[in-house]
Amino acid sequence: MEPLSSQNTIKYLAEHMGLSATTVSRVLSGQAKRYRIGSKTAKAVISEAARLDITPNKTARNLRLQKTNTLGLIVPNIANPFFGTLARHIESEARKSNYSILLCDSGESEMVEVESLWLLNSNNVDGIIVSPLGQTGSHFLELYKHGKPIVIVDRYFPDMDIPYVTSDNYRAAFEATEYLIFNGHRIIACIQGLPGCGLTTDRVRGYKEALQKHGLSVNTDFIVGDQYDQQRGYIETKLLLKRNPRPTAIFSLGSSMAFGAMSAILEEHLRVPDDISLISFDELQYFAYLSTPLTAIAQQNAVMGEIAVKMLLDQIESKDTFRDRHIMLPTKFNIRQSVKNISDS
Amino acid sequence: MEPLSSQNTIKYLAEHMGLSATTVSRVLSGQAKRYRIGSKTAKAVISEAARLDITPNKTARNLRLQKTNTLGLIVPNIANPFFGTLARHIESEARKSNYSILLCDSGESEMVEVESLWLLNSNNVDGIIVSPLGQTGSHFLELYKHGKPIVIVDRYFPDMDIPYVTSDNYRAAFEATEYLIFNGHRIIACIQGLPGCGLTTDRVRGYKEALQKHGLSVNTDFIVGDQYDQQRGYIETKLLLKRNPRPTAIFSLGSSMAFGAMSAILEEHLRVPDDISLISFDELQYFAYLSTPLTAIAQQNAVMGEIAVKMLLDQIESKDTFRDRHIMLPTKFNIRQSVKNISDS
DNA sequence: TTGTATGCGTTATCAG
């Protein structure tokens, strides 16, 4: 007596119905017509499968097809709404094309990032979207060259061949700095994130060139910070407020640092914008409700996520329909009340 | 001539080294000693595997072992920092035990939620953590009864056997309401989320019983709202502010609704707390920096995530070490400046 | 100390 297959498999369903696994497989994968399977047979299979909750085992399918319909996503911190929003739109865009998301949070640790990359690779994800942490992306490049589809979002590596989507960081920073200058500010501090990564470089360049365009000298003493986190923003602001001369405005290249800056300013019993003006790169939902509604540079998070998925699927399906694989999205400059016009003083 | 196996497989490495796949497999899975494999052989295998970047194919492994070392996670909105934080701690706790996270964002749609559940199931995740949307959890129960390990977080179903971790919502709501009463408030509106789900029921019960304890009547006209979103909070607050008598305090059962409330209050040119007091369930990082620092109930997000993973792994590994599979975590009531003491007036 | 054979559940190929 033949042992019955374990339940929930199409083989079991086939035995159960006196058919071959092949036929069941064909029906369940929507290939009934293509193989001219009798419509009574097809319908019977479908209804029995539904009744018994039998669905093709993805693991076996993945092995056979050498495809997992899964995309890996690596972000520095999913609790940060910037990446949360990104992830959300990546997930929903991927879902539309029947892909699932395997999530890795690198926790701001480059070791975890590398580890995650190999983990995703050994899990045979069809492609990887990553928002990298650091200055170097050699581990990505290696994998990419070995044929694994990859798209980089947000932070990127300018001199690397891997496709990326990011904001037009240079222009955004230029515009924000110019806005401060137009409002009469002459000593403008810049709190940067991790130096050396493409993102930071572009933003700092925008800041510097805006100053230069308006005949202001760039004093690198006023370019501070080295991490995209709240604590750095706090510490650097504490120090900036002790400087002589004291800057009249702070341009924070990230929202976490802007938070740190706000708490430092609060602690020193100073007010925004009366005592010091503040602009933040990155926009969060509640900026309009802060004690001083914060002027900020909003990135197109949602669009960024969708484009990343599209570019990745493009690689996976080898369509190569993208003419340019380095995309920069425009940003939106939301002027609120955290910058004071000091032209007259 | 034998065709060479596709690269990156154990079999290829075995052929390459003149060994059997069995031996390689044993070495690479750390079973070298157990099978008394020569230490020279073992070392050679390990170094060659590293050199050629060969790692056992997870898909094949999963199929053979009937285990994927993957946990499914379904959340209503990963862009919401509450769930982002939860996800982050779930991911890192899972990682410690060598599990990966397959992420689904149900997008506040119950249809997507059900769809995601079957998706995860057909992907053979070893277990599922879900923060459900709705009033009914029958689809979870069905799967759970079929033997799929599940843990529910945050919103839960009180009369259902599935293990859950949540906050002590009743106590938290009771405490917050009592605080308002102690500050002289007599007409306290409550903006609830989705009615009927365990979370809402408990919070509303806490609110009601606090009123009753202090001899205040419960007027259900002042219990409004039906969705955990910003728009509902906005609309309901708009209406509340037109009431006669007007409530002197609003207790929002969620942070999104609290936001909606804030913008409605702002629009009506009223101020918190001078014109109306406000408390929010759920705490967000920046509450302390709002124009009126917001008094709020903070949940232990991180702990919740970690416990959820532990309970899930407990089920998966059939250890069943949890005496009680319904866990309620204490909350923290953070008093700031959004409640005015009106006792004297 | 190592190898051979088998099966996990599916789908593609070929055969009818």
Add this chain to the structure above:
DNA sequence: CTGATAACGCATACAA
């Protein structure tokens, strides 16, 4: 219109 067979890559029982 349907079925038998092989193979995806791995890990185990059994054999040596």
